[in-house]
Amino acid sequence: MTSIGTDPGRSPHELAQVNISRLGFPLDSPRLKDFVEGLDPVNAVADGADGFVWRLRSASGNATDVPVLGDDWLIVNMSVWRDVEALTGFMFAGRHRELMSRRREWFEQIREAMTALWWVPAGERPTVADxxxxxxxxxxxxPTERAFTLRARFPAPAGVH
Incomplete structure (x- = not known):
């Protein structure tokens, strides 16, 4: 993890999330046009959302070209939020919700976990390896304190790391 300065008035922990999806089609496919065109607007909403702290991005402005788990068909979304409420407030509203409702059109359905949450010390930014x-x-x-889901949540650790 990398560390950056923290605000002493903030919580000692922030919520990291990773979500990976396995593409059903190449990113430049006409079948993914609506998804690809929706990335920048949704990311702009996230960047301005209450409780948003950070998101993984490459030179493209998003993370669709960041390798994950050694599978070229996987794309990764990783971000850090103030808390679970801030994350869910963004996830289930507006443009993001609209795109989420169409995910079965664009991505393969995978039975194993594709999303994980965990607490990081405020100011630390997780890596793709993390x-x-x-x-x-x-x-x-x-689900454990090390990695959990929205359905099986764990509270932030007590105290400061």
Whole structure:
């Protein structure tokens, strides 16, 4: 993880999330046109959302070209939020909700966990390797304090790291 300055008035922890999806078609396919065209607007809404802290992005402005789990058909979304309420407030509203409702058109349905949440010390930014490890931990052990889901949440650790 990388660390950046923190605001002393903020919580000692922030919520990291990773979500990976396996593409059903190449990113430049006409079948993914609506998804690809929706990325920048949804990311702009996220960037301005209450409780948003950080998101993974490459030179493209999003993370669709960031390798994850050694599979060229997987795309990754990773971000950090103030808390679960801030994340869910963004996820289930507006443009993001609209795109989520169409995910079955664009992505393969995978039975294993594709999303994981975990707490990071405020100011630290997870790496893709961190996210891969958390997701694999969740797949192997189910929800724990190390990696959990929205349905099986764990509170932020007490105290400061």
């Amino acid at each position: 996210a891969e490890e958390r997701l694999l931990h969740l797949r192997e052990h189910g």
